[in-house]
Amino acid sequence: MPTLTIGDTAPDFQADTTDGPISFYDWAGDGWTVLFSHPRAFTPVCTTELGYMASIKGEFDKRGVKILAISTDPVEGSSEWSKDIEETQGSAVNYPIIADVDHAVAKAYGMLPADVDGDPTARTPAQNATLRNVFVVGPDRKIKLVLIYPMTTGRNFDEVLRVVDSLLLTANHQVATPAQWQPGQDVIIAGSVSNDAAKEKYPEGWDEPKPYIRIVKDPTAA
Structure with a gap:
């Protein structure tokens, strides 16, 4: 399974999201992006993560950084999940969630093997355990940061914000x-x-x- 690392070009892609269809490069524009993936909708740790990211999105906005999440569930599943996130975490999801139903984005970014196929809702979160990545992509389309977490450890998005501050400072x-x-x-x-x-x-x-x-x-x- 090919992996992406710092300095590699982030693959472009087209995808349906909870905010409508996007083409990644066009959507990202000339700014920075945080792209983070999730094994499935309605998973407990990811619920807390999407909620917390929503609560601090304003800090990324101030820095001109866009947020984009990935789930293998269809748009309808992620939209329903978003209601649960708002109810349990106190913050409504305020960024798009990709519906990576054909696993195309996950494969392009080296998070799932090329031979994964079939109904995404038939795959358990454990089968998608490698979809626990954080990528920071720069305006030059190059990957600036890769973090990979186990399913049982919630991600620290304050640390992601700190790294973004460092990346912005060191880029300029x-x-x-x-x-x-x-x-x-x-x-x-x-x-x-x-x-x-x-x-x-x-x-x-x-x-x-x-x-x-x-x-x-x-x-x-x-």
């Missing part, structure tokens, strides 16, 4: 973010930036505990 400034970084905290000058170039960008200098670690203030911090 030649820096990297250290362990446990949060927006506004110090960052590391990227190794691709020479000292001469760094002096032009950071004339006030930087902290250098080792020659390969050059620490500066977050260039976007107030």
Whole structure:
């Protein structure tokens, strides 16, 4: 089963969703996208995940990042599931859920083997256990992040948001973010930036505990 990793081109696709038909590239436009998959509708852990993502979607909106979910269930199943999500999680689903009934998206993204076929509603969540991925796709259509979770562990979308903040920062400034970084905290000058170039960008200098670690203030911090 081919897998996609960081730096690969995210496949384009056409799909029916709870918000109507989409063509992924056209729908994503020139922005960033978080694409996350689910084994089936009406699964307990995924119910909490879609609800939480709905509750923080505004934070992704502020950053110009679109949200797109995947389920193998038909549109009608995901629409009914959305009612349960709103009832139990307190947030209505406010982004499209793909109805990947022919498993085409799951296969294109390496989440299911090519030989999977048949009625998607006849497959159990356990058979679709590999549909627990998070992809962040950049404006250049390249995959910037891949996370894969087991069915029994709910995803941490605050962490996905933190990574998005790091990706946006590092895409626009030649820096990297250290362990446990949060927006506004110090960052590391990227190794691709020479000292001469760094002096032009950071004339006030930087902290250098080792020659390969050059620490500066977050260039976007107030």
